[in-house]
Structures are given as C-alpha cells and as structure tokens.
Amino acid sequence: MSSVSGQATYGHHVNGAYDYIEKQRTRRQSNRVLHAHPSPLFWLERDVPIKEVMVERRMANAAIPKRLNVYIGTPYCLPTNPERCGYCLFPSEVYQGQTQLDSYLKYLESEGRRYQHFLEDEQLAGIYFGGGTSNLYRPDDYHRLMRIVRDVFPTIPPGIEITLEGIPQLFTREKLAAMKAAGINRISMGVQQLDDEMIKLSGRKQKARHAFQTLQWCEELGLRSSVDLIFGWPQQTTELMLKDLEAIVGTGIGHITHYELNVAGRTDFARHRRDELPSTEQNLEMYRVSKQFLESRGYRQVTAYDWEKTTPGLSGEYRFEENMRQAFARDADHGIVGYDMWGWGFAGVTYFPGTPEMPGWIYMNSTKAGEYFGRLDESRFPTERGFHYTHKDLGIATLFQMLQSMSVDVALYNELFRVNLLEEYADIWQALVEKGWAEVDRNKVTLVGDGVFYTPLIQGLLAYERTEEMRKEKSPAPSVQEVAFLLASQPPTGTVIRQERDTEEARLSVEVGSRSEGVVSDLRPPIRRQRESTTLTWYRELTSDRVELSLLRVCGDVWHDSPVVLSHGTFSNAQTCKRLATYLAENGFDCWVLELRGHGRSEVGPTHPDFERFSELDVPAALGAVRHNTQNKPLFWVGHSGGGLVLLMHLARHPEALMRVKGIVTLASQATDAGMTWSGWAKIALSAVGNNLLGYAPGPLFKLGPENEFRGVMNQWFRWNWNGRWTGHDGFDYLDGLGQVTVPALCVAGGGDRFIAPYEGCRRLYNALGGQDKQMMFCAKSEGYGEDYSHARIMTSRRAQREIWPIISEWLAKRAN
DSSP states (O other): OHHHHHHHHHHHHHHHHHHHHHHHHTSOOOOGGGOOSSOGGGOOBSSOOHHHHHHHHHHHHHHSOEEEEEEEOOOEEOOOSSGGGGTOOSOOEEOOOHHHHHHHHHHHHHHHHHHHHHHTTOOEEEEEEOSSOTTOSOTTHHHHHHHHHHHHOSOOOTTOEEEEEEOGGGOOHHHHHHHHHHTOOEEEEEEEOOSHHHHHTTTOOOOHHHHHHHHHHHHHHTOEEEEEEEESOTTOOHHHHHHHHHHHHTTTOSEEEEEEOOOOTTOHHHHHOGGGSOOHHHHHHHHHHHHHHHHHTTEEEOSSSEEEEOSTTTTTOOHHHHHTTOSSEEETTTEEEEEEEEEESTTOEEEEEEOSSSEEEEEEEOSSHHHHHHHHHTTOOOEEEEEEOOHHHHHHHHHHHHHHTTEEEHHHHHHHHOSOHHHHTHHHHHHHHHTTSEEEOSSEEEEOTHHHHTHHHHHHHHHHHHHHHHHHHOOSOOOHHHHHHHHTSOOSSSSOOOTTOOOHHHHHHHHTGGGGGOOOOOSSOOOOOOOOOOEEEEEEEEOTTSOEEEEEEEESSOOOSSOEEEEOOTTOOHHHHHHHHHHHHHTTOOEEEEEOTTSTTSOOOSSOOOHHHIIIIIHHHHHHHHHHHTTTOOEEEEEETHHHHHHHHHHHHOGGGGGGEEEEEEESOOSSOTTSSHHHHHHHHHHHHHHHHHTEEOHHHHTSOSSOEEHHHHHHHHHHHHHTOOBOTTOOBHHHHGGGOOSOEEEEEETTOOSSSOHHHHHHHHHHOOOSSEEEEEESGGGTOSSOOOTTHHHHOHHHHHHTHHHHHHHHHHHHO
16 A cells, blocks of 8 residues: 555656646746855845854864855946846946945955954965956055955965956956956956847947957966856847857867856846847757857866866866855865855855754845945944755755756765755656656766756756745745845855846746746645644743743643643744644644743743753743643643753652653653764764853754753753763752653654764663653654654654654543543
C-alpha cells in the first residue's frame, strides 16, 4: 500500500514540476542567475543588529574559514532620456556635479570607520568598485578611494583582483592611468550595445569607438578588462547581436558577460517598447546562437551569461565573479572554506552566510543618498533592511550559487546541510533530466542544453515551495515605493553587481505580477486537517517571588479529563507551542501554553532568570494556575527542549509534586551531550564566548528563535553540556533525581538534531527516569519517518504535524481518562 501510494505521490510531484516549467518557460525570466535566495522582497528586518552580526560572523568563520570580498558602491549616474538608460531599476541618483562625489567620499570614509575594528584583520579576496557609475570621479580621486579602503584594510594582499566598473564614454587614458597607479588592476565596462543606433534607445551619449578606445588603452597600460553586452534589446535581431559579438571578440577581450535583458517595472522599455522586444523564444534562439559562436572562438562558458577566453594565462583570472559563486567550497589543503561579501556604501548589499549550524545574514544599505548620509550623521550603521537566514534558506541560497556555475557539488552540499540533495528534490531533477536540461549522477547535477539558459527558472522551481511559505508569512507588505527600491537593489551573490542590470524586478513580475494570470499550484501541497472551533484566552499568574507569568489557554470541545500544559524552550515564547496546542485542542484537550519569565508576555522579575528559577518558581505557579482553573485535575506536561527540562528539574527536587502530574512528553530535551564531540565542544566554547561578550544570547540573530536568551540560562546549559553533568548551583544531580520521577513519559528525539539535543543525550535522560510506563521515540529516516528531524522541525514543521503530533495526541488520550 505505502509503495503504491508513494509512487503516485512522486508522480504527482514530477507532474507538478512539469506544470511549473511549462507555465514559466515562455514568460520573461529574471536574470536570477545573479541572485541568491530569498528575493529582497523578504528582507523585512528593519533593525539589523550589526555589532551582533559581526560577532556571529567571527564565530561562524572559526568553524568554516571565509575570505572577504568587498563591493564599494557609488550612488550617481549621468542623466539620460529616457531616464535610467531606459531599463535600469537599480538604486541610483542623478549626477549633478563633482561636489556630490566629494561629499559622498567623506561619508564612505565614515562608514568604513564604523566597520574598521570588525574587519581590519580580514583576509581580502577581491575588491570591486561598482555603480551607479564608478568612473565619474576625477583622476586624483582614485588614490583617495584606495586610501579609504586601506584605512579599513591596512594589509591588502599583493596580486588580488581590484576591479572598477564604468561606462565607455567616461573613461579617459588619464583616468585609467590614475586607476592603475592607485592599485586598480581590472576594468569592467558596461557596453550593452556596440551598435550606435541601438544604444541610442537608452539615451546614452555613447559610441562604439568609446568602447574600443578604452579597451586599447587598457591593453597599453597593462589593465585587464571585461565587457558586458545585452541580448534581447528592443529592435535587436540575431544578426545585430552576432555583429556586436564578432566585433568585441576581435579585440581579444578575456571576459565577456553576455546576458538577457530583463524588462519590468515602470521603465521606458517596459512601458513604451514592449512591442519592440524579442520574445522569450527569440531570446532563447539568440542564446543558442551566441553560445555556438563564442565556443567556436575559444571562449569557455562559466555561467549562463559569463564567458572566459581559454587562452593560457587568461582563463580563470576573473576572481571576483568566481568568489561570489562560492559561499562554500572545498579546498584541498583546508577542507571546506568559503567567501563572504561586505557591501560598502550607498545601496551596498552585504552577504555573510554563516554556516548551516549558525546561519548568517544578508542585508542592504540605504537606497537613498540622503538617508545613507543621515544615518551616518547620527552615528548609526547605514543599513536599510535585511534577512537572517534559516538553515533551510541558507541551503536554497547555496544551491542557487552552485547553479550559477551550471553544476551542483552534491557531496559538498550533503556534507554541509546533512541531507540527501538528490532525494530532497528528486521530482525536480527527474523533470529536468527528462527535458534534457540536466544530467544527474551521484556526485554532480549539471545543467546542460537549454537548461543553462533557463537557470533562473530552475532556481525559482527549487525555491518555489519555500517562497510561497515566506509570501504567506510576510507582514507587513512593503509599499509600492519599497518594492521598487528592493527590486532595484544590486544582486548580492552574482557575477558582478552592475548599475545597468535590472534583475529582481523581473522576478517580481513572475512572483507578484503574474498572480492575476494564475500561478501554478504548490508542487507538494500540505495535508490540511478540518479545524474545529477553538478559543484562545490569556491568563496571568503571580509566582512566589511576585513575577507575573502569562498562560495562553487554547480549548474547544473538551472530552479528555486531563488538561495539557505546553512549555517552550530557550529563545522562544508561546508561539512555538501554539500550533501544537491548537492541534491537541481540536482533539479534545484543554491546553495551556506557559511563557517562562522574561519570554513573551511574562515579566522578567527582579533577577535575571536561569533554569533553576524557571523550575523552582515558574513551574509550580503554572501547575497551581492550571489546576485551579480545571478542578484540580492532574495534568500532562508537553515540553520542547528546555521546556521539558524545567518540569523534570522541579519533579526531581520535589517528588511530592508528582501527584499533580499525569504524564510527561519531552521533545528534543537533553542537558548533557551537546558537547560530547570535538565539534560540539567547539560550538559550545564559541557560543559561550559570544553569550558573555554580548551579555545575552541573541536568538533572532542566530535564527534560534524569536527571543534573545538570558546569559544565566545559556551559561547553565553550556556548563552542563561541557561537563556532561546536569547539576544545580548547589551540586544537586538532576539525572540522579529523575529516578524518583515515576509518571508515564514519552521522550522524543530527532535524527537531524545533532548538536542541541542529540539522541544520546535524550536517551540518557530517558534512561534516568524511574517509571515503568515510558517510551523513547527516535524520529529519523532510519526509523521510517519522512526526514531526520531537526531541533525546531520536530516541534513546528508540517511534516511533524502529520507524523509526530498524532502519536503525541494518541499517547496522551490513552492515559487521559
């Protein structure tokens, strides 16, 4: 039965992947090959805690060493008619004169000073001066620019790539010589079109001779160079495209970025020239023809849009682009390593991915020059908004980056994220293979044929379910103005961030604008239960030390005698337990969710909490409050992580309280074994340093939960797991005390919870319990579950709702009446 059902479901998923591909295949696609997940539309954190981010980054980099790329933006672009070159939505402001640049450099220097003590010891991998338009400066300004950089990074490794991006008509030989003298060794030129009539549509005062003259000067001065060209331009034909390629290849250029025009938003091309644009099918044909041409001329494709000359001494020299496709990579000498990016200046995007165990951040600076200046004037970091990765989101972002290089290192991905990538997306891989878009073996997924052109579509397909989840969770929705700025933001992890590239706005046209056209349904729709009516009521209860606690009552039709108290763990509040409480209430239980002191709506009290204040003061108050409101009936306690520990600690010291408790369910609760490996010890040591350095453990920052956690709470947990002993401040041994806890118990551990609550620690707690009616449940694929459950997913995921919650409900029901 299960085999047949599984095959049917799998077939449904493959068909869903096909449906998505067919719906999106002929739509204009975003140049998402330049982007990581998630879309900037979901960067909703307005108050990015930069100092904590930098502390977190240092701890994460101790586990996986990272070198740093630096992107330095310039706000200004020449005025054009139509504005913004007709198609660009990236943040920029109109250049009006040199005084703007002089003022901006002062603020750039100010931001550098704010970061200096965090970054001065960094190993730099590359520097990129991007746009706006970075060749607007006067020749002597480039020495000043590099001095500002050296003030933050006193030691710049010799030979690293230092690139400056600009437009052809603003380069002069004098400027290029000044750039080289300052230390810049590569020029990236946004040509876009060599045909003088085609480029007129953008409003630029640019001629083909400007581009060729600049390339000649670069060769004379010994500066490496690269160019951007766009295909899919209004009125462009395949013949015109090939004419441009033939001309640029004739210069001997080492690197060409040949990318598809994106059309979206309120640009001139989107509003007034749509009928002049080649269709997606015509763009695909242009891609095929250009690929064949460039390969015939000795160029090697390194991304969907990037081509490098295979001449010895040139291939692979364009390091900034390659580094930005490698948040994680395998190094023969150092194991797993990677690259971060700091976005410095106006609209700069910073990408500090962290590690799978300690996911990091992506955030952007102000996208209005006045706001950028204002924040620095107020001695603030000039950030506008950001996103803190979850484990899942970092996995998708890493997959995006790997796909940018047209292949995925399956073994590296599996090692990093402890999943089977081929199984995780088996339906999608099968659909891509059958379409001839990918080749798959046990070590690598490789995009082939038209699959390379459709890289953005494939990335969107892989992220579709998570994107839909995030869209439903997103609140508040950004304003139209905010959306425009987000869409215009530079790509955080792409080949190069250029002022001409309008990538994310096209994604919005697929993800938002296409809603009216109909979006393919979720490829893996969740199983939803019919909900009975439940009511939610908040109660307040005083502890013996006069601290007011909050309890949320969730109930409907009650047909089980024993109420259920649910308690969250560290970094959490009632929201962690609310969905499970609602599920149990729908199955006849009177549920109460306790918020421990200092969490959610509960008061902190006169003294900062630790676990023993939770267990000695909060637990008895909660037991008394619930019994008082439910006719003194014995109750069940369901605790996640530390929420399970606090009741057990209370019962171990106060066995007389056992008469109030009908049974206990612990989910991922343990106190001794997180540090039983070198990896565990290292994580505990690093986390303890950060905890005591900041004075608290930042939950939202580390994506551990919605709340920061008190230093005393975490220091106890660190000490227990470091020493392998669960003891009180007075030396009381809680594991020994559990021998007196004889009530029924269900202990649940997750196969993917390898650090916070590994199976060994949960099992040790289970073995110490003194009752006869006890059960250990290991939720892992090896035991027939759908996944190896992580610390959070064992409590809150949809799959847990299907696989674990019914078992808990049934276990409680058998012992309730």
